[in-house]
Amino acid sequence: MTHTSVSAYAAPAPKAPLERITIPRRELGSHDILIEIKYAGICHSDIHTVRAEWGDGGNFPIVPGHEIAGVVAEVGAEVTRYRTGDRVGVGCFVDSCRECDNCRAGLQQYCTGELGNVGTYNATGRDGETTHGGYSTHLVVDENYALRIPDSLPLDAAAPLLCAGITLYSPLAHWKAGPGKKVAVVGLGGLGHMGVKIAHAMGAEVTVLSQSLRKKDDGLRLGADHYYATSDPATFEQLAGTFDLIVNTVSANLDLNAYLGLLRTDGTLVQVGAPGHPLPVAAFALIPGRKSLAGSMIGGIPETQEMLDFCGEHGLGADIEVISAEQINEAYERVLASDVRYRFVIDASTI
Numbered sequence: 001m002t003h004t005s006v007s008a009y010a011a012p013a014p015k016a017p018l019e020r021i022t023i024p025r026r027e028l029g030s031h032d033i034l035i036e037i038k039y040a041g042i043c044h045s046d047i048h049t050v051r052a053e054w055g056d057g058g059n060f061p062i063v064p065g066h067e068i069a070g071v072v073a074e075v076g077a078e079v080t081r082y083r084t085g086d087r088v089g090v091g092c093f094v095d096s097c098r099e100c101d102n103c104r105a106g107l108q109q110y111c112t113g114e115l116g117n118v119g120t121y122n123a124t125g126r127d128g129e130t131t132h133g134g135y136s137t138h139l140v141v142d143e144n145y146a147l148r149i150p151d152s153l154p155l156d157a158a159a160p161l162l163c164a165g166i167t168l169y170s171p172l173a174h175w176k177a178g179p180g181k182k183v184a185v186v187g188l189g190g191l192g193h194m195g196v197k198i199a200h201a202m203g204a205e206v207t208v209l210s211q212s213l214r215k216k217d218d219g220l221r222l223g224a225d226h227y228y229a230t231s232d233p234a235t236f237e238q239l240a241g242t243f244d245l246i247v248n249t250v251s252a253n254l255d256l257n258a259y260l261g262l263l264r265t266d267g268t269l270v271q272v273g274a275p276g277h278p279l280p281v282a283a284f285a286l287i288p289g290r291k292s293l294a295g296s297m298i299g300g301i302p303e304t305q306e307m308l309d310f311c312g313e314h315g316l317g318a319d320i321e322v323i324s325a326e327q328i329n330e331a332y333e334r335v336l337a338s339d340v341r342y343r344f345v346i347d348a349s350t351i
Contacts, residue, residue, distance in 0.1 A: 004025050010060075030079075035070040035140075037136060037139055040345065041346075044189075047332050050064060067089075069155040080143070088149060089162045092117075092162070095125060148305065158317055164191050165318070168191055168272070169194075169299065169306075170307075186250055189249065189250075206223060211230055243264060244263075245270065246259055247272060254279070271293070
């Protein structure tokens, strides 16, 4: 197997600033496509990973990025799904075992094969090579793990859909958000703002639960019907027993017991934010009202394509701030300070 070198931005060690490096990309296999990356979103997961906040170790240097939008530059000899010039995206994984029950059902994100799904970065592929993500100029990926981006979506605003979009679309679709359903989104950040847009487009009555009212105007503009501050204890009294579905996008240790009290009978609280510490839950926050606490992780290839098509039909791109590669480290600090509305996207031409 031969390799081609491309420019990228990587963290050389845990907690170290990202810097420009050169990385290898494999030569095209028969079912591979070469993507010229145009834009790559910055996800909070990128920051957790390069700062070693989700456990020890890592395949440093790490090139993050799993919100990738670009154009097909070359195709392998047996590729049938894409042609040169097609607009495509890559999300959080680039391979899976393809044989387990979940993979066969199109739920590749829950692959139970030996390697599980192969992350777009900081993972080891079936070829034994370390995967490098979208903070780079080019990516080689199997055609079966790429997604088609609708022409109606700008590539820069589409990039965050490959993680933030599908992370919210999947639970909203699975728990059937729609007309007659009351849905709350906890947190109005990179994830939450897409949850508001998607739940509104699905026809649900949407409420934002945020620490303060600072972003209320934004929340209503994005499609929320209601907006409440969780720092006000009266919120939890006023909204008790209200919601069919709550999606918690926050990666901090919230009091889930208080939020479970906002569910109506048979309601579900879905956790998609990933804090680094356990979240204690009292049994009697669940038992009365037959309430459920669930988790959800991105989506499989079919559902991610469904999400992109849905967003294309409804004109739902992310609200973004486009930055140059030299601004990545500054952007990380701003993400941690909640100083972005609502997703940073790297212009890959600056890498």
